[in-house]
Amino acid sequence: MVTLPLYLLLSLIFLLSLFPTRFAEVPCHADESSALMEFKRSFKTNKTDWRCIHPKVHSWSRDGSGDCCSWDGVKCDEVTGRVIALDLSSSCLLGIMSPNTTLFRLVHMESLNLAFNNFNFSPIPYGFGNLSRLQYLNLSSSDFSGEIPHAISQLSELISLDLSCNWSVPLHLPNMGDFVHNLTGLKELDLSYVNLSSRLPPILANFSSLTSLGLRFSRLNGDFPVSIFQLPNLEVLRVDGNSNLSVFFPKPYWGSPMLKELDLSSVNLSSPIPPMLVNFSSLTWLGLSYCGLNGDFPVSIFQLPNLEVLRVDGNSNLSVFFPKPHWGSPLKFLDLSWTNISGEIPTLIGNLSLLNELIAWSCYFSGSLPSSMGNLSHLTLDLSENNLQGQIPFSFANLTQLLVLQLSYNNLSGDTLEWVVNLTNLIDLDILGNRLSGGFPSSFENLKQLQQLDLSLNDWHGDIPSTLWNLKDLERLSLDSLNLNGALDANDLFKLKSLEELYFFDSHISFAKTFINATSSKLAQLYLVSCNLTEFPQFIGYLSELVELDLSHNKIRGTIPRRMWNNSRESLNYIDLSGNLLTSFENNQTDLLLPNLRYLDLSSNLLQTILPIPPPLVILYDISDNVLFGEVSTSICEVRYLVMLDLSNNTLNGTIPPCLGSIGPLEFLNLARNKFDGIISCVYPNGCALRMIDLSENQLRGTVPRSLANCGMLEYLNLGDNQINDTFPFWLSELASLKVIALQSNMFHGPIEDSLSRPNFTSLQIMDLSNNSFNGELPSKLLKSCHAMKVIVNQNRLAYLSIYPLVNASLAQFVRSMTYAMTLMNKGIKREYSKIPDVLVGIDLSKNKFEGFIPELIGDLKSLRMLNLSNNCLNGTIPPSLANLTILESLDLSWNNLVGEIPQQLAGLTFLSDFDISHNHLSGPIPRGTQFDTFKRSSFVKNDGLCGSPLPNKCTNGDNVPPPPSSFKVDNEEKCLFDLDWRIVVGGAGGGFLVGIVLENLIIDKKSRWFLHYSKKMAEGWKR
Incomplete structure (x- = not known):
């Protein structure tokens, strides 16, 4: 064995240590430093953006002095000092990306990451094609729009390209085949949510280096090229969300033994699952949600040795039978929701010691919950909308790491939840819609982490326990349809410092009139619906962050007090006071000074006043079924975001303002059963969005306006019971x-x-x-x-015939169903169809x-x-x-x-x-x-x-x-x-x-609950 003398070894170590120090001393070049500073000055930073993590450019020298190679997010070549990498992901940038941005001066750049910023829907500049040395380019989720420039396809050195965007961003690529033709060296390609509207180009099968392909929700159509399955290095394939894409599994050989993630959710499979999937021993993720699968689920898939995530939810014709006696795979996430799975939950499910999430809502499980589930340590458990019966096993007290427990809409019974006290990590408890009975549960004292609690639609009664008001982290509380006793003290409500959402539907409650100042409350969504309230709860006027207020279907009488929104004038964007006994506005002041209001429903009251003109940003305005009088002012047309306007069943008179037809986004217009007269002088411009027009039962004359032909989406036109001569x-x-x-x-x-x-x-x-x-x-x-x-x-x-426009009325999107109604002569009798x-x-x-x-x-x-x-x-x-x-x-x-x-x-x-x-x-x-x-x-x-x-x-x-x-x-x-x-x-x-009576409110309530629950599940599913 040959050894070096000690002095030679030490000398060698010393010399080697000099090189990195010497290279690091090479400063960045002045032209590149200047280019970076100009780029920084062209943008603002927005720390409130959800994508913002750290504004890296804040650490850059204000005057551009110093070594830019030491700036946050900047990397230079150690020999030349040239900028070779720039990572400004999640850096809170806000502004338009100029076509001549100074970034394009950094021609030595090999890696550029601008993901998760806000470039304000500016086009992707062609100049990216000048950065010929780029190997890594990431522009994902940064609000670029328009067409992806073909110049990017000339970057032949690219190894990784991520242009994925958000579903709301109009980014498109007309010809994917031409675009990727020169990019044969790609290892990673992600065009998710980019509008491709084309077939998947077969040329991708030549990309032998490809390890990851993401084309989620890209509007692909036609047949998926099965040769892509045979790419030898492919590890990740995600084409979920392309409902017009058909995938036929290749036989007998799939190809890539490297495949680790395969997501085909929401593509058109419409076939049984091929048994050869079991050959993919490397699979860790398998997503087959909403694919139209049928037949039996191959139980051998449960034995894949590395499978951690399995999603087959949304395949209602897929039959799933649990394997016995051995599962095999180290499953961490299992979603079987909305599949044809029945029978009892097998006791062997308690053997899945690594399972973190078990989701099986809207299946056909019956029987009782197995006590073996108490063996699962780290778990999110959702078994909502099944037919489970019996008591919740006391072994659930062992689930001390449980984060989410959702058992809503089953037939579970029993009169105790005392075991809940052990679940100290629980953040979401949802057991609405069961047959749990007895006194109102009091086991909340240890649930310090609880954020969401829904106990609605059970048979509990009595007082709300004081332990509930100690849940300082509680954000959402729903106590619908419970037999609560006595008055609710608003002082207790405001002890919940984190409470943002409060729901009481069909609950006989009242509020004590003594209360503390609530201006520090975070309450944003307050729903007190069908609660037999006879007056406005006074504490509402003290809320300063209120966004949604729903007091519909109560018995509130008299005037609408302006103090209601004293402190929430700027934040309110949803108000529903329909179905009460309201007669007027305070001091007859019909102007609602709510600058951000989007949704206003005052229908089915006794309002006797002129038409209140809604605030300028309102999207839905329903004040039907009142006693409004007088003419409609043309100022209604200044509410330029109106989608739905319903003034029906009043005593409004005069002519219909001609400008109504020119409100661009208006889809639903109902002026029926008033006293309007004169001609229909509305002018409907090209691109008119109206889908429903009802002017029936007025005194209108003249002819039908020819410009209605511009309303290409019109579905319903009712001009009946007027005096039209045409x-x-x-x-x-x-x-x-x-x-x-x-x-x-x-x-x-x-x-x-x-x-x-x-x-x-x-x-x-x-x-x-x-x-x-x-x-x-x-x-x-x-x-x-x-x-x-x-x-x-x-x-x-x-x-029923209806429209379901999305009403953006807060942080979420509200879906308001507006059904078409009409009177028809049927069987010799004039019948009113409130829903057709x-x-x-x-x-x-x-x-x-x-x-x-x-x-x-x-x-x-x-x-x-x-x-x-x-x-x-x-x-x-x-x-x-x-x-x-x-x-x-x-x-x-x-x-x-x-x-x-x-x-x-x-x-x-x-x-x-x-x-x-x-x-x-x-x-x-x-x-x-x-x-x-x-x-x-x-x-x-x-x-x-x-x-x-x-x-x-x-x-x-x-x-x-x-x-x-x-x-x-x-x-x-x-x-x-x-x-x-x-x-x-x-x-x-x-x-x-069929003979029978259908109670409207009962059906609407049940269906709306199902829809809200289903929408929530869908949203949570895609997040996962």
Whole structure:
């Protein structure tokens, strides 16, 4: 063995130590120092941005002096002193990125990271292509917009490229194939949330060095190139969120044995999971959420030796069976939500000692919670919306590291939660919607970390224990539908220094009138809904950070006091006071000085005043069902962000301000049932966003404004019960989304057929032209174009025609459903549909002057449930093709000049519950059997030639009328939905009819709870 003398060894060590010191002494170049300082001066810093961690540029010399190589985020070459790396990620930068930014002078740069800043939607400059030495470029989540410049694709040295963005940023790349053509050396590529709107280029299969590919939510379509699975070094593949992308698993060999993360969530798989997935022994993450998977889940996947994260949630046709007796994989996160998993939770689940999160909400678990779950140490547990029963096992007291426990909407029972006292690390406890009973639980004294608590919808009663007010970290408290005793002292509420959200729904509470100053409270969301309040709680006026206030459906009387928002004037952006007994504003001051208010609902009160003009930023304004009077000021049009405006059911008069049609984002306009007069002078510009217009039951005159054709998204138009004098507005056929046209009870006149050369009412479901003066033949061309009326849609759930615009009304987005309503003549009775079932398809052309034959093509409109052609001048025979309308429920052909016999085939209409052919010239026998045996005499009177039951005159050949032909088959699963309404369900006499009453508030409450819970789960799921 050869050894160096000691002095030589020491000399060598000394010489080596000199080199880094000498290299470090090379200062950065003045031109690069200057470039960095100019870049810094072109931006502000915003420390309130959620992306901000540390403003690195603050440490840079103000005058640019000193060695820039020592500045935070800057790295220089030790030999040349040139800047070769710049990392300004999460540095709080705010401003526009100039096309000539001085960054492009740093031509020696090899690594550039500007991720998580705010460049204010400026375009990505072309100059990045000048940095030819770049190997690492990260511009992710920095609010760039527009098209990704092709110049970046010339950076042939790139190893890592991350241009991923946020879902709200309009960043797009027109041709991904051309863009990546020169970047064959890439190891990491992330274009998540970039709008690609294309197929995945097959050239990616040539990127043999690729280890990570991220294309999440990129609007990919077509088939996924299976050759990408065979990339030899691929470790991470994430293409989740591309619902139009189809993936077919390659057989028999997948390829890359290196694959560690595979996320195909929300892509179109629509197939069983291939068993060969078990060959990926390196997999640590497998995401298959919302893929349309079916069949059985391969239990062998549970034995993958390195699998830590498994998500198969959202596959309702996927059957999951737990493996026995051995799991195998070191699972830390398991999400089985919304899959077809049933039976009891196996006791072996307690063997998953590494499991941190178990999520299985909205499954079909039954039975009791196994006590073995008490063996799981670090755990987030969500088993909401199952059918679990029995008591929560006392072994849960062993889950001392438990952070989240969500067991809402099960059938759990019992009268104690004393074991909760051991869960000292718990931050979220959610057990609403069970059958837990007894005295209100008091075991909260040790839950010092608790941030969210929801005990709603149980059978607890009594006083709220004082231990609840000691939870200093509590941020959200929900105590809905509980039998609480006595008054709630606001002083106790304000002991919860961190409380931001408070929810009381359907709780009989009151508030003590003595209270302390609450200006230090953080309370931002206060919901006291259906609580039998008779006055405004005084403490509200002391809250200084209130954002959302909902006191709807109480019994609050009198005036709306301005003190309500004394201290929260700047913060409030959501107010709902609907469904009370309010009569006026304090001192009749209708101006609401709330500069940031977005959502205002004062509907269903007794307000007797002129129309209050909402604050300028309001998005939703609903003041319907009051006693408002006077004219509508044109200042309403200055509220330029309005999406929804509902002034219906008041006594407003005067003309409708013409400028209403020019409010750019307006989607929902309801002025029905007022006293407006004059002509409809609204001007609807190009790009009009209106989807719903209801001006019915006023005193409007003139013609229908032609500019309505600019409202290309219009779905609902109701001009009924006015004094409009016009011909049929044939140009409405340009509106491809139009579902409802209601022009009844006006002075429309003239023929319809002559004015329609090529009509296109593709989406039309309801057309009411009744009680006008239309003449000529029935509009065959119009009816022929109604394609939506030709397809029967089978539905298993009750749904309604509505719009669901997103209302940005605070830190979150509120979804407000605005259902379409109208009055229809159905079965001889005028019925008010407060909500229109979306399977309701009807035509009412009654009380006009139509003449000629009933066209055979009406028989093609197979989804019709109501057809009313009464009170016209129609002649000829009843076409047998009407028997094709197999789900028809109401047919009225009365008061015409029809001749001939009633087609025997009509007896096959087994859903027909109302039939009227009276006052015609029909003859021959009345069909017998099914529904015809239930119709009254009044359905057939004034037809001198008709005979047979129920008329007194007998047919000359006897009553043995042949039964209806068997060729007309009825779908036995189809249900009579025409009369379904939130208020009342009316049954007919025939098969398939339902009789019952649906309580509106009960259904709305249940559905809204489900929707809020589901939205929360979806949001939490994507965060994970």
